[in-house]
Amino acid sequence: MTMLSRVADRLxxxxxxxxxxxxxxxxxxxxTHLILDLPRGTELGGWQVLVDILDAEPVFKxxxxxxxxxxxxxxxxxxxxxxxxxxxxxxxxxxxVRTTRxxxxxxxxxxxxxxxxxxKDMAEKSVGRRHRYEFLEQIISRCQMINxxxxxxxxxxxxxxxxxxxxxxERADMTTRIVDVGAGAILERENNxxxxxxxxxxxxxxxxxxISAYRQKIGPLVEPDPAVNFIFKEQTLPRTVAxxxxxxxxxxxxxxxxxxxxxxxxxxxxxxxxxxxxxxSYEELHQFIDxxxxxxxxxxDAITNTWFLPIPxxxxxx
Numbered sequence: 001m002t003m004l005s006r007v008a009d010r011l012x013x014x015x016x017x018x019x020x021x022x023x024x025x026x027x028x029x030x031x032t033h034l035i036l037d038l039p040r041g042t043e044l045g046g047w048q049v050l051v052d053i054l055d056a057e058p059v060f061k062x063x064x065x066x067x068x069x070x071x072x073x074x075x076x077x078x079x080x081x082x083x084x085x086x087x088x089x090x091x092x093x094x095x096x097v098r099t100t101r102x103x104x105x106x107x108x109x110x111x112x113x114x115x116x117x118x119x120k121d122m123a124e125k126s127v128g129r130r131h132r133y134e135f136l137e138q139i140i141s142r143c144q145m146i147n148x149x150x151x152x153x154x155x156x157x158x159x160x161x162x163x164x165x166x167x168x169x170e171r172a173d174m175t176t177r178i179v180d181v182g183a184g185a186i187l188e189r190e191n192n193x194x195x196x197x198x199x200x201x202x203x204x205x206x207x208x209x210x211i212s213a214y215r216q217k218i219g220p221l222v223e224p225d226p227a228v229n230f231i232f233k234e235q236t237l238p239r240t241v242a243x244x245x246x247x248x249x250x251x252x253x254x255x256x257x258x259x260x261x262x263x264x265x266x267x268x269x270x271x272x273x274x275x276x277x278x279x280x281s282y283e284e285l286h287q288f289i290d291x292x293x294x295x296x297x298x299x300x301d302a303i304t305n306t307w308f309l310p311i312p313x314x315x316x317x318x
Contacts, residue, residue, distance in 0.1 A: 003158040007100055009308035011159055014096035015150075015166030018112075021089035022143035023174040027053060028076055029136040030207035032129075037199065047072040053174075053181045054084040070127060077135070078123035086139055087123040090116050105153045108146065115142045161251050165303065168251070172244035173296050178207055179231055180289040187224070187282040201227050213237045228277040228285070241292075245269045248299070261302040268295035 031050055048067040051060050056075075059082055064071040079085045083092075094116040101109050118138065126135035147167065154160040182204040186197065201222040205211040210231060211222075217234065218226050234240045249265050252258045271292065277285060 003103075003162075005308050007103060008158065008162045009304075010096040010100045011103070011162045012166035012303070012308070014093050014100065015163040016170040017089040017093035017096065018143050018146060019167050019170035020084060020174065021086045021093070022140055023171070023178075024054075024076060024084065024086050024089070025136040025139040025143075026209060027178055027207040028073070029133065029140075030203050032073075032132065033206075034200070034203040038196065049181055049185050050076055053177050054082075055177070056082060056084055059083075073132070074124075074127045077127055077132075087119055090119040090139075100159075103159045105149060107149060111142070111146050111149065115139075115146070118142075161254070162307075164251050165248060168244040168247045169296065169300060169303075171239070172241050172248075173293070175208060175231060175239065175241055175244070176289050176292055176296070178204065179228060180286060182207070183224070183228060183285060184282055197224070198222055205231070208239050210237060210239045213239075225277050232272060232275060232277075242269070242272055245272065255307070257306050261299060261306060264295060264299045264302055268292065268299065271295070 028050060046067055047069050048057075050072055051057055051067065054076075060067075060072075060075055063079070063081055064075065075082050076085055078087050080088050080091070082088060090112075094112050097104065097109055097112045122131065122135050122138075126132050150160075150163055154163070182200075186200045186204070198221065201224060202211055205214050205222060205227060208231060213234075214222065214227065214230050217237075218230060230237075230240070232241045235242045235246065237243055245265060245268055249262065249269070252262050252265060255261075275288060280288075
């Protein structure tokens with residue numbers, strides 16, 4: 001099967017934006033619940049932690065002065081100036097679906113358009129606590145429904161392949177960001193309390209939808225080193241970095257001119273296989289994640305340059 005590069009590009013980014021909206025809704029909901037559950041006086045970096053996950057502090061400071069609950073939640077949920085906000089991600093996903101409807105299941109446009117209308121109507125109203133949880137749950141469940149529709153009705157050809165690549169790339173990126181910022185916020189507190197630590201690490205796993213799997217595989221007590229190793233290296237859970245990388249390699253194999261992208265993905269997987277968080281300081285963990293983020297950026301560039309950009313033509317002699 002052949003496909004126009006611009007169609008592949010839009011399918012890839014449709015998938016990334018849907019995954020971004022879902023992940024942002026997950027960690028926003030988990031953190032809001034955590035703030036309410038923590039004992040008064042617990043230090044955790046405040047609401048700025050959520051902005052740091054998206055590495056969006058410069059954009060935030062252009063429009064807001066204070067990292068308080070209302071400003072941060074408006075930035076994450078409703079602000080169209082923030083390319084990582086739920087509202088922007090859903091709007092961008094809709095535009096990509098609109099221009100690729102002929103290669104997607106017929107119901108896709110209807111569901112994504114309904115999600116966009118709901119988000120546009122409710123995003124600003126959901127900044128406050130009254131409607132926030134219901135809105136975030138709607139985003140998560142509707143994104144899951146759309147992804148389920150795509151994964152169960154598409155032929156396993158190029159449209160499915162580029163949708164899956166976008167989905168896995170975004171998930172790997174968001175997972176490493178959440179672990180990096182979450183672990184830093186927990187480990188760099190001045191006064192550590194074992195009971196609070198367990199709650200904090202459990203909340204981080206909850207934000208990744210990995211708490212149940214962790215308890216089944218590792219045990220009921222959530223501890224720092226096993227939790228981080230689990231999120232990075234567990235190969236049977238779709239939310240982990242190792243699972244995402246293996247999936248990316250599987251989707252790259254049937255594509256032509258895949259040598260560069262496969263080489264980067266294999267290097268990242270080897271680095272991940274050698275990684276062990278035991279006896280590592282947070283600075284060493286942070287350095288590892290920074291290096292891993294570079295792999296993901298290089299892999300995204302390789303996918304873009306190989307399959308999305310038009311092939312340059314040789315100039316004709318006069």
